[in-house]
Amino acid sequence: MESRLGQCLVERGEESAVLLTIARLARDYYGWLCLDIEQHSDNDSVAYFLISELNMSGIVKRIQTMSKNYYGEIQGNLADENKLPLDLLRCKLSFFGVSKFDPKSKLWVRNTMFHGAPILSDIGKPFDDDWYFPIATGN
Amino acid sequence: LIALLKQAFEGVGYDFGGYESAADMIVWGQMYGLDSVAMIRKRLPDFEQRRRLQIEPFSLESKENNKEHTVIDAKGNSCIVAAGIALDITYVEAMTSGVADATVLNCHDRKLVIKKLTDYAKRGVVCLAYWRDDKTLKVVTSDTGVCCPEYSLYPLKDLLGGAYLNENHQQSLFVVCATESAGLQEYISKNLPELQGIKTVVISPTMMKSSYTSVLIYSIEIDRDFRSELAVLGQEVLV
Numbered sequence: 001m002e003s004r005l006g007q008c009l010v011e012r013g014e015e016s017a018v019l020l021t022i023a024r025l026a027r028d029y030y031g032w033l034c035l036d037i038e039q040h041s042d043n044d045s046v047a048y049f050l051i052s053e054l055n056m057s058g059i060v061k062r063i064q065t066m067s068k069n070y071y072g073e074i075q076g077n078l079a080d081e082n083k084l085p086l087d088l089l090r091c092k093l094s095f096f097g098v099s100k101f102d103p104k105s106k107l108w109v110r111n112t113m114f115h116g117a118p119i120l121s122d123i124g125k126p127f128d129d130d131w132y133f134p135i136a137t138g139n
Numbered sequence: 140l141i142a143l144l145k146q147a148f149e150g151v152g153y154d155f156g157g158y159e160s161a162a163d164m165i166v167w168g169q170m171y172g173l174d175s176v177a178m179i180r181k182r183l184p185d186f187e188q189r190r191r192l193q194i195e196p197f198s199l200e201s202k203e204n205n206k207e208h209t210v211i212d213a214k215g216n217s218c219i220v221a222a223g224i225a226l227d228i229t230y231v232e233a234m235t236s237g238v239a240d241a242t243v244l245n246c247h248d249r250k251l252v253i254k255k256l257t258d259y260a261k262r263g264v265v266c267l268a269y270w271r272d273d274k275t276l277k278v279v280t281s282d283t284g285v286c287c288p289e290y291s292l293y294p295l296k297d298l299l300g301g302a303y304l305n306e307n308h309q310q311s312l313f314v315v316c317a318t319e320s321a322g323l324q325e326y327i328s329k330n331l332p333e334l335q336g337i338k339t340v341v342i343s344p345t346m347m348k349s350s351y352t353s354v355l356i357y358s359i360e361i362d363r364d365f366r367s368e369l370a371v372l373g374q375e376v377l378v
Contacts, residue, residue: 016375019155047227051201051211054220058156 005085020078025059032056097132140176140359141166143366146373151186152195153220161219167254169359171287172342172350175251176361182217182248183368190372199224207232207239213246218312222252225314226266230259233316238326240315242308249277249312256281256288259316265323267315269331271295271304276333277341282320287347291338304333 008014019025036049043049050057066072074091076083086109090101093111100112116131141162148158168175189195199221200212209228213221225241232239249270256266260281266288269278276295281288295304317323327334342350 045228045231047224047231048201050224050227051199054157054199054224055154057220057224058154061156061159 007081019058022059022062022073023077024079026063029056029059029063140361143369143373146376147369148186148372149376150373151190157220160223161217164219164251164254166359168251170351170354171253171347173250173253173290176359176365178248178250180365180368183372185247186217187372207236209239209241210244211241212244215245215247215310217248218243218246218252219248221246222249222255222268222312222314225312226252226255226259226316229314229316230262230264233264233318237319238315238317238322240313240326240330243312243314244308245310246312247310250290252312252314253279253281253288253290256314257286260285260288264316264318265320266317267323267327268312270312271308273309276304278334278338285344287344287351289340289344290342291340293333293336293338304331 006013006017008017032053033046033049036043036053040048046060050060074088078088084106086103086106090109096113098111098113099115102110104110116135118127118131144162144165145158148161149155153161165175165179200214201209209225211221211225221243225243229239229241252268256268256279259266260283263283265283266281267279269276271277274295276293277290278293279288279290315323315326317326
């Protein structure tokens with residue numbers, strides 16, 4: 001099944017929503033953790049907290065592994081109704097070397113993949129192996 | 140295979156964090172010769188049934204929490220999540236008191252704990268996990284920094300009355316972490332006299348390394364039916 005856009009307070013299917021609201025989850029986790037510290041001051045490890053709040057284990061792992069990486073998370077409110085999934089898609093595709101994005105609507109984007117990659121007739125001949133870097137305008 | 144397993148475990152209701160762990164543990168176990176794919180395949184009907192009956196795929200309950208000895212009830216679930224939490228706690232407590240242990244009651248797939256044990260050994264502690272069935276005591280030891288642990292069996296007829304190995308613990312898993320080998324040895328002599336008996340090494344660290352290399356060369360083969368079974372479990376997940 002492909003994901004689609006929806007409004008969780010209006011439409012059905014929230015239980016199948018793709019987990020995008022990382023910032024909100026981190027904030028929820030912070031709230032629950034503060035409450036746990038208030039109630040169980042001797043719990044000095046997040047491991048004890050997770051026994052009672054197992055559903056938080058994902059966000060805990062995410063914070064423990066990603067929080068020090070500046071580019072580890074999308075810095076934005078992904079639950080904002082004006083946020084376009086297309087922008088996330090462009091970001092992800094750019095990691096794969098996609099360039100020349102040409103959005104055609106709010107739902108799809110035309111782009112160029114493998115720009116400058118050697119073609120069949122180039123194989124066996126010398127060629128620059130830096131083709132996967134974006135080409136600056138004018139070059 | 141990792142992606143397929145992640146989706147299958149997400150499909151049966153594991154939370155994010157949980158389904159990644161499940162996939163990692165299973166594939167790691169298969170790479171290191173523990174035959175975890177076959178083990179988990181036998182358990183798929185149970186996962187499927189839990190999904191159908193809307194039983195939580197994992198839930199834990201702290202039965203006893205006195206810092207030196209933590210007891211968690213996995214309520215008949217796979218140890219995938221519970222073993223991770225138990226080792227998190229023993230690691231944290233070992234760092235302050237030198238040695239700590241935890242018991243996970245009512246859990247399955249206990250062999251999968253070996254991956255977590257290895258992860259913790261890489262963090263600089265020595266670890267031990269043990270569990271029993273009706274015939275044997277299964278013991279895994281992992282030394283500091285060592286990439287592969289040793290998995291051994293001891294006959295239960297040599298049971299010497301250690302504190303935790305009685306009939307009530309047919310489905311329990313015990314994990315121990317210590318900051319020093321001496322601390323773990325002291326724990327063993329106090330709580331696990333069975334380990335003085337005759338052991339049979341099931342998988343040595345050398346065998347595990349060899350399996351890993353072999354899988355890198357020859358890959359992991361799963362049959363079409365198993366692939367379909369996993370795909371069915373993952374069907375509910377949006378992509």
